[in-house]
Every structure is written in structure tokens, then in C-alpha cells.
Amino acid sequence: MTSRNVSRYWEWGKKIICVGRNYADHAKELNNVVPTEPVLFLKTPSAYLTEGSPILIPKYSNSVHHEIELGVVIGKGGTAIPQSSAMQHVAGYALCLDMTARDVQDDCKSKGLPWTLAKAFNTSCPVSEFIPKERIPDPGNVKFWLKVNGQMRQNGCTSQMIFSIPFLISYISEIITLEEGDLILTGTPKGVSAVQVHDELHAGIDDVVSMTFKVGRR
Numbered sequence: 001m002t003s004r005n006v007s008r009y010w011e012w013g014k015k016i017i018c019v020g021r022n023y024a025d026h027a028k029e030l031n032n033v034v035p036t037e038p039v040l041f042l043k044t045p046s047a048y049l050t051e052g053s054p055i056l057i058p059k060y061s062n063s064v065h066h067e068i069e070l071g072v073v074i075g076k077g078g079t080a081i082p083q084s085s086a087m088q089h090v091a092g093y094a095l096c097l098d099m100t101a102r103d104v105q106d107d108c109k110s111k112g113l114p115w116t117l118a119k120a121f122n123t124s125c126p127v128s129e130f131i132p133k134e135r136i137p138d139p140g141n142v143k144f145w146l147k148v149n150g151q152m153r154q155n156g157c158t159s160q161m162i163f164s165i166p167f168l169i170s171y172i173s174e175i176i177t178l179e180e181g182d183l184i185l186t187g188t189p190k191g192v193s194a195v196q197v198h199d200e201l202h203a204g205i206d207d208v209v210s211m212t213f214k215v216g217r218r
């Protein structure tokens with residue numbers, strides 16, 4: 001049997017589970033209530049994008065926002081994982097973008113409709129190279145940033161998260177069985193804003209990883 005390499009998890013077609021409103025400063029900038037339970041939504045595997053290909057703004061949106069987030073790559077699956085052993089299920093991390101058609105999301109919210117069109121379109125989940133777990137010894141204190149055309153737009157730290165990574169793994173796995181190769185996007189800090197065609201998005205975790213993506217249109 002050939003063994004698969006988790007560092008190329010995006011080729012496996014597993015789940016992308018996203019946590020929304022996990023940073024109070026971002027919830028407030030969009031006039032959303034700060035949650036007392038995690039807000040979850042999904043992206044499909046066709047949302048994955050790796051460096052070298054452009055983020056494509058869908059035809060039906062005029063306002064696609066960047067949301068820079070820390071992603072957690074699951075290495076060992078499980079259901080109802082206790083918080084105390086949750087980190088044993090992590091293979092590594094990725095810096096991720098949760099590209100969001102904000103105009104469509106606002107419309108869905110006002111009509112009480114799901115966010116699929118706003119969140120799960122093709123290329124809506126650009127990811128960095130895989131970051132092995134050992135390279136981030138304290139995932140509760142990771143500083144990350146995003147620049148658009150050289151200008152700092154988002155600058156956050158996972159210490160600001162409302163729900164910690166072990167809590168999220170435990171909470172999600174009570175509802176949805178986690179599998180090897182799944183990716184959890186842990187939410188974005190404040191500073192989200194619209195991108196334009198030809199913009200260059202450059203993001204990083206200092207001394208760990210950086211990534212660059214151009215923006216195009218379908």
C-alpha cells in the first residue's frame with residue numbers, strides 16, 4: 001500500500017471546516033455579535049489554491065474580502081476528541097485565506113440563507129506550504145499578517161482567539177468526525193477589506209512561512 005504524505009493534504013479532497021467570528025475585533029468591525037459558541041461553515045476541496053495560481057473573483061460578486069487565518073491540518077482522525085488530547089490529532093498548520101464574497105454574504109445573511117456562494121467558490125481557500133507541527137511549538141501565540149500591494153492590512157495573533165485550537169478540535173469533532181487531511185480554518189482578526197483584480201496578497205508568519213497570491217477574475 002502506498003502511504004500518502006499529509007504535507008500535500010489539499011490533494012486528498014478532505015473537508016475544509018471554517019470557524020467564523022473567532023476574533024472579537026473582527027466580529028465587531030462587521031457589526032456581528034461576539035459568539036458564545038463557535039460559528040461553523042464549510043468550503044469544498046475545489047476551494048483550495050496553492051501559490052502560482054490566481055485567486056479568481058466570481059462573476060456574481062463585486063466585493064471579495066481577504067481574511068487571513070491560521071489553518072490546522074488534522075493528522076489523526078477522531079470523533080468526540082477530548083480537549084486534553086486534541087493536539088495529538090494535529091499534523092501541522094498552514095497559513096490560509098478565507099476569501100469571502102462579502103456582498104453575497106451580506107445578502108445571504110439578510111435573507112437567512114446559507115453562506116455557500118459567499119465562502120465556498122473555487123479558489124476561495126489559498127494555502128501556504130504545509131508547516132509541520134514542530135515548527136509552531138505554541139499555536140496559542142502565533143503572530144500572522146497580511147499585506148495587500150505592500151500595505152499592511154491584517155496583523156493578528158492567535159492569542160486573541162475566543163475559542164482555542166484544542167477547544168475547536170473537540171467541539172467540531174463532537175458534530176463532524178475529523179479525518180486525516182482535514183483542514184480547520186480558525187477565524188480572522190480585524191482588517192478585512194475588498195481586493196481588486198491585479199492586487200498582490202502577501203502574508204506570513206515571521207521566521208516560519210510566507211505566501212503570495214495575485215487576484216484575477218473568472
Ligand SMILES: CC(=O)CC(=O)C(=O)O
Pocket residue numbers: 018019020021022023026030032067098100186187188
Ligand atoms: C463574518 C465571517 O465571514 C466570519 C469569518 O469567516 C471569520 O473568519 O470570522
Ligand SMILES: [Mg+2]
Pocket residue numbers: 018019020067069098187188
Ligand atoms: Mg473567515
